Amino acid sequence: MSTTAPRPDPRVGLRxxxxxxxxxxxxxxxxxxxxxSADFIHPNNPGDFGVINSDLSFTGPYxxxxxxxxxxxxxxxxxxxxxxxxxxxxxxxxxxxxVYRNLLFVSGEALNGRTDCGTQGVSDTVSHDRLxxxxxxxxxxxxxxxxxxxxQTCRGSHTHTVVTSPTxxxxxxIYVSGSAPVRSPSELAGCSSALPDSNPNSALFRIEVxxxxxxxxxxxxxxxxxxxxxxxxxxxxxxxxxxDLAAAARAAxxxxxxxxxxxxxxxxxxxxxxxxVRVRLDSIVKARGGTGTxxxxxxxxxxxxxxxxxxxxxxPPNRGTGPRPGxxxxxxxxxxxxxxxxxxxxxxxGLLLDIRDVANPRRIGAVADSNFSxxxxxxxxxxxxxxxxxDEWGGGLQARCRPTDKPEWGANAIFTLSGNTMTFKSYYxxxxxxxxxxxxxxxxxxxxxxxxxxxxxxxxxxGGISVFDWTDPAHPREIAFFDRGxxxxxxxLGAGSWSAYWYNGYIVSSEIARGxxxxxxxxxxxxxxxxxDAAKLxxxxxxxxxxxxxxxxxxxFVVARAYLDQLARSNGLAPDKVSAARNALSRAEQWxxxxxxxxxxxxxxxxxxxxxxxxxQAKAQTLAAxxxxxxxxxx
Amino acid sequence: MPQRAISALALIAxxxxxxxxxxxxxxxxxxxxxxxxxxxxxxxxxxxxxDVHFMTGMIHHHAQAVLIAGWAPxxxxxxxxxxxxxxxxxxxxxxxxxxxxxxxQRHETVPDASHDMMPGMDHSxxxxxxxxxxxxxxxxGARGAEFDRLFLTFMIQHHRGAITMVxxxxxxxxxxxxxxxxxxxxxVFADQTTEIDRMQKMLAALLFQGPS
Numbered sequence: 001m002s003t004t005a006p007r008p009d010p011r012v013g014l015r016x017x018x019x020x021x022x023x024x025x026x027x028x029x030x031x032x033x034x035x036x037s038a039d040f041i042h043p044n045n046p047g048d049f050g051v052i053n054s055d056l057s058f059t060g061p062y063x064x065x066x067x068x069x070x071x072x073x074x075x076x077x078x079x080x081x082x083x084x085x086x087x088x089x090x091x092x093x094x095x096x097x098x099v100y101r102n103l104l105f106v107s108g109e110a111l112n113g114r115t116d117c118g119t120q121g122v123s124d125t126v127s128h129d130r131l132x133x134x135x136x137x138x139x140x141x142x143x144x145x146x147x148x149x150x151x152q153t154c155r156g157s158h159t160h161t162v163v164t165s166p167t168x169x170x171x172x173x174i175y176v177s178g179s180a181p182v183r184s185p186s187e188l189a190g191c192s193s194a195l196p197d198s199n200p201n202s203a204l205f206r207i208e209v210x211x212x213x214x215x216x217x218x219x220x221x222x223x224x225x226x227x228x229x230x231x232x233x234x235x236x237x238x239x240x241x242x243x244d245l246a247a248a249a250r251a252a253x254x255x256x257x258x259x260x261x262x263x264x265x266x267x268x269x270x271x272x273x274x275x276x277v278r279v280r281l282d283s284i285v286k287a288r289g290g291t292g293t294x295x296x297x298x299x300x301x302x303x304x305x306x307x308x309x310x311x312x313x314x315x316p317p318n319r320g321t322g323p324r325p326g327x328x329x330x331x332x333x334x335x336x337x338x339x340x341x342x343x344x345x346x347x348x349x350g351l352l353l354d355i356r357d358v359a360n361p362r363r364i365g366a367v368a369d370s371n372f373s374x375x376x377x378x379x380x381x382x383x384x385x386x387x388x389x390x391d392e393w394g395g396g397l398q399a400r401c402r403p404t405d406k407p408e409w410g411a412n413a414i415f416t417l418s419g420n421t422m423t424f425k426s427y428y429x430x431x432x433x434x435x436x437x438x439x440x441x442x443x444x445x446x447x448x449x450x451x452x453x454x455x456x457x458x459x460x461x462x463g464g465i466s467v468f469d470w471t472d473p474a475h476p477r478e479i480a481f482f483d484r485g486x487x488x489x490x491x492x493l494g495a496g497s498w499s500a501y502w503y504n505g506y507i508v509s510s511e512i513a514r515g516x517x518x519x520x521x522x523x524x525x526x527x528x529x530x531x532x533d534a535a536k537l538x539x540x541x542x543x544x545x546x547x548x549x550x551x552x553x554x555x556x557f558v559v560a561r562a563y564l565d566q567l568a569r570s571n572g573l574a575p576d577k578v579s580a581a582r583n584a585l586s587r588a589e590q591w592x593x594x595x596x597x598x599x600x601x602x603x604x605x606x607x608x609x610x611x612x613x614x615x616x617q618a619k620a621q622t623l624a625a626x627x628x629x630x631x632x633x634x635x
Numbered sequence: 636m637p638q639r640a641i642s643a644l645a646l647i648a649x650x651x652x653x654x655x656x657x658x659x660x661x662x663x664x665x666x667x668x669x670x671x672x673x674x675x676x677x678x679x680x681x682x683x684x685x686d687v688h689f690m691t692g693m694i695h696h697h698a699q700a701v702l703i704a705g706w707a708p709x710x711x712x713x714x715x716x717x718x719x720x721x722x723x724x725x726x727x728x729x730x731x732x733x734x735x736x737x738x739x740q741r742h743e744t745v746p747d748a749s750h751d752m753m754p755g756m757d758h759s760x761x762x763x764x765x766x767x768x769x770x771x772x773x774x775x776g777a778r779g780a781e782f783d784r785l786f787l788t789f790m791i792q793h794h795r796g797a798i799t800m801v802x803x804x805x806x807x808x809x810x811x812x813x814x815x816x817x818x819x820x821x822x823v824f825a826d827q828t829t830e831i832d833r834m835q836k837m838l839a840a841l842l843f844q845g846p847s
Contacts, residue, residue: 049814068814093814110817111805121681123809158821179825181805265839273844313842331825347829370715372722374829393722395822398729409722491736 003525005478011432011464014485018046019514021487027480027524028467031079031506035515037087040067047493050091052512055159055444057097057104058503058543062142064104065510066095070117071106072516073142079506079518086143090117092131098162098544100172103217104137104145109156109180117147126187132156134174134210136217149218153208154191155180159332161546165358166337170215173358176208177330179347207330207344209359228330228344228351228363261302263310272306280309331392332377336384338550343378343387350375350389350413352422365420371408377444380417381454382551386473387417388428388456390442399492401440401463403433410441412458414473428476430463432483437492438462444499448507448521449538449551450531451559451626452566452619455479457507459497462486465509465519469526479526482509482519501545505536525569530561555629557589563623572616573623581607581623593634600631685803685810687743689820690734692762692800697727697734698748699765700793703774703786711779715837716786719830723790726826733819764796780841787838794827794834 010024019035035041042048054066061077062085070090075083090106092113098105112121113131122130133152137145155178163173183191207228212220252262252269261272281294284301294302330346335355342361344351352365369375369391376392393410394400400410411429415422434440438461445458454471464483470476487493495513502508509517523529537553553559564581567573573581581603588599604627611620700723706712707720731748738745761767766774766789774785801824804810811817 049818093817109821110814112812112814112817121812123812125806125808179828180821181801181824184806263843265836265843270839270843276843310843347825348833368833370718372719372830372833374826394726394729395818395826397733397818397822398726405725409725 001523001525005431009432011434011481011483014483016437016486016489017484018487021485023482023484024464025482025519027526028465028482028507028519028521030482031518031520032082033515033517034074034082036067037072037084039087039089040069040072041515047487047495047513049494052494052498053510053515054094054498054512055096056499056501056508056510056545057099058501058508058540059099059139059142060541063503063508063516064097064099065516066097066106068093068095068110069119071095071097074516076506076508076518079520082516082518086145088145089119090135091119091121092135094158096157096159098160098174098547099139099542100162100164100212100544101214102138102140103148103172103212103214104139105160105162105174106135106137107157107160107176108132108135109158109178113156115150126184128187130187132180132183132188134160134176134220136212136220138217149220151210151220151222152188153178153222154182154188156183159546161333161335161342162544163335163342163355163358163547164337168358170213172212172214174210174212174220175330175333175335175342175361176210177332177346179331207333207361209361211359224359226361228346228353228361261306263307265310272310277302280306331375332546334378334380334546334548336380336548336550338548339380339384341380341384343380343389345375345377345389348372348374350378350387350415350422352387352417352420365422367415367422367424369413369424371406373409373413376442377546379445379447379456380548381470382447382449385417386414386454386470387422388412388414388470390444390458392441392443394439394441396441396443396461396498397439397494399434399436399438399440401430401432401434401438401460402436412442412476414470414476416473425473426476428468428470430460430466431478432463432481434463435486435489437488437490438486439492439494439496443497444501444545446501446543446545447548447551448502449535449553450527450562451534451551451553452563452622453531455527457500457502459500459509461494461496461498461512463496465497465500465507467507467521477526479524480521482517484514487513499545501543502535503543504539528562528565528569530558530565533558534562555626555633557585557630560585560623560626560630563619563626567614567616567619567623570616570619572619573610573614577610577614581610585627597631597634600627600634604628604631682741682813682816683807683809685807686813686816687738687741689800689804689810689816690737691744691746693797693823694731694734694746694748696762696765696793696797696800697731700727700790701731703766703771703789706775706782707786710775710777710782712786713780713783716783719833719837720786723830730819730823737815737819762796763799764793766793784838784841787834787841791831791834791838794831797823797827798831 015022040051051069057064061075063074063076065072070088072087073085075085092108093110096107108131114129115131131150134157135150136148138148139145153176157176158178161175185191208222209224210220211223248269255271256262261277262269280302284298285294330344333342333344335342340356342353342355344353348368350367351363353361354364355361373391374393376390379388390412391410407429408427411427413427414425440461440463443459445456448455448457455469457467466478467480468476468478487495497509498512500507500509507519511517521532564578568578584603588596604624607624611617614620704720704723707717735745777785801820804820811820
């Protein structure tokens with residue numbers, strides 16, 4: 001089967017249209033296309049920003065599709081024919097949705113969001129009718145979401161992440177992320193936009209943590225606002241290592257002990273360079289009318305005043321440009337409770353957080369990017385040995401996949417992860433150029449649960465959907481795609497895939513202007529039928545993309561076959577050994593009971609031996625272990 | 636980076652969802668239709684004078700940013716500053732196009748920002764944080780590390796001005812309510828707050844830790 005991408009790329013030159021644009025697909029096929037329901041589409045206004053579809057969440061047979069005007073619940077028991085279960089109007093972008101058992105959480109940050117879900121907006125600058133924060137609903141009867149309460153936050157909620165704690169069965173937690181301007185304290189007490197970015201003590205880059213008591217969700221409230229940004233430094237270039245406040249403090253103390261000068265800038269202690277010091281000392285000498293070498297008194301004066309001097313340079317007084325920006329928060333946070341970590345895409349930083357104390361996440365690592373990415377979201381691989389951050393340059397409104405746009409801007413940045421250290425390896429960007437009339441940049445996606453590989457499906461707005469393999473973090477590679485032509489060939493109308501998530505055998509995509517697309521992978525030279533079937537063994541009861549669940553494949557013939565296909569593809573095991581193992585599996589499968597078990601045990605032993613001389617020892621051992629598991633599963 | 640003609644055909648802004656609009660009465664899924672049926676002028680707008688003032692002002696504001704960021708290659712800026720400047724140029728050019736199109740769709744006057752592209756031309760549309768003629772002259776005359784230092788200092792000032800404009804918009808009656816206004820203004824706020832932080836750290840490294 002082909003391992004060559006089609007040339008020329010069929011995504012180039014696709015005919016424009018709203019519901020009738022031309023399409024291109026490779027190694028995946030469309031199962032269904034469902035337009036938005038009547039409340040969420042304005043046929044006379046293509047690209048209407050008020051009804052754009054946003055993020056997805058899943059529970060049982062339902063996919064909940066957020067929309068700037070509310071949400072739609074679709075029954076996708078039959079993916080060929082999704083059925084509208086409920087359209088719920090409740091304006092207030094961006095309507096990021098999550099579920100946990102009988103609870104539904106919806107993010108809102110826009111000024112027009114109302115606590116009563118009304119459509120008339122909120123025109124007053126200060127109003128208690130306004131909702132900027134998290135709405136909580138009971139969805140025991142999902143056709144009739146019942147409003148429980150709202151948790152208002154100072155900056156609203158652009159996105160949110162539901163987090164469970166293995167040690168806290170009574171509560172579920174929500175990390176609230178937002179980057180919008182701060183509300184007036186008259187609207188929500190305690191909100192303050194007076195955040196001097198020069199004051200190290202109030203460098204309040206933080207997230208809000210909401211605790212939701214499962215027995216009493218109406219009592220949900222903010223329990224902490226951990227400061228996870230303090231003391232970050234700008235990067236020089238790749239690769240980035242995690243900064244260490246303590247190390248900086250030690251270096252500063254060391255410098256001072258040797259007579260050097262230090263100061264604190266944005267929470268980080270820095271050592272002042274000799275040139276800076278010389279200039280300041282000269283100024284002090286001149287100020288007292290002296291000349292020549294600074295005296296001991298001069299250096300003492302500098303020591304006393306150096307922090308003030310630095311502060312005035314970093315933030316000159318009386319700038320007179322009005323109120324200062326509020327605290328910067330994260331755009332999105334992905335948690336992986338099974339490994340106790342979260343990846344936060346926070347302004348210019350990718351942060352690694354320890355979330356074992358769920359209410360008090362703690363930053364343990366950070367990376368920034370010399371390409372000045374505005375990071376949007378994070379995804380871990382299943383093993384927790386790699387992390388990927390996306391750069392949503394242009395905010396999803398702009399065309400960033402033009403031929404003139406750099407491949408390292410608006411792309412994914414892939415890092416290996418070891419302990420607290422993230423090491424940059426590569427960028428991945430949609431390889432096909434898109435037109436200037438297509439908003440396009442890296443956006444939301446999830447892992448496709450192929451055992452033994454790290455494969456992700458991702459929405460790229462009007463860039464469509466890209467499925468790529470990042471198992472080798474230094475060499476990511478596209479293995480499937482789907483794309484439509486632009487909404488309009490003459491102007492940029494917002495559309496495209498906001499999110500593309502794998503759920504129980506299918507890739508479900510929230511198309512901003514066109515509704516709900518459901519697709520499935522097809523076998524190719526990059527992905528075998530066995531691998532696709534192995535992915536289908538993973539069954540989610542519910543899925544919030546930002547809450548990664550540990551993927552564990554049950555013992556199965558198809559998993560073993562998937563590993564064999566991978567070993568064959570990469571020449572990780574000699575072809576004759578692959579062939580022999582395939583035959584042995586087929587024979588064992590025809591038998592039952594003890595006979596099957598014995599056959600599998602023999603095969604496992606054979607494979608352990610084969611692994612010793614295999615080019616890919618690790619995978620061969622994994623295969624052997626999978627066969628052992630299969631043997632043990634026989635009764 | 637060569638000056639490109641800013642395409643006038645940029646993002647079409649949408650309107651009308653903050654206030655009640657005519658919704659389709661049918662509860663069934665509509666059948667496919669052609670985009671030719673769309674008529675933007677048939678939709679009621681829900682924007683305010685403050686929104687227009689913001690978009691107009693942002694065009695001038697961004698134009699100046701594009702101007703001075705465009706000097707990085709010819710003024711011996713450091714590699715990291717050039718990367719930042721290139722990003723500012725591309726990003727803010729596109730936002731000028733978005734704002735231009737938003738105004739055109741509503742038949743509001745689109746400002747002529749071409750004068751903002753030339754240094755030393757004083758004009759009445761001084762938005763918060765914009766560089767004075769003197770500051771522009773200072774920056775234009777600088778090279779190398781001095782350019783880096785002045786650029787970062789002035790661009791921080793410039794970005795802070797944009798933040799002020801967003802805050803003023805949101806503090807106005809009904810301003811920023813319309814969906815695309817909200818999104819655009821919030822994006823400006825988020826992007827520029829992030830860039831301020833980055834630039835401050837670059838400036839600190841330059842000012843305080845350099846060898847001479």
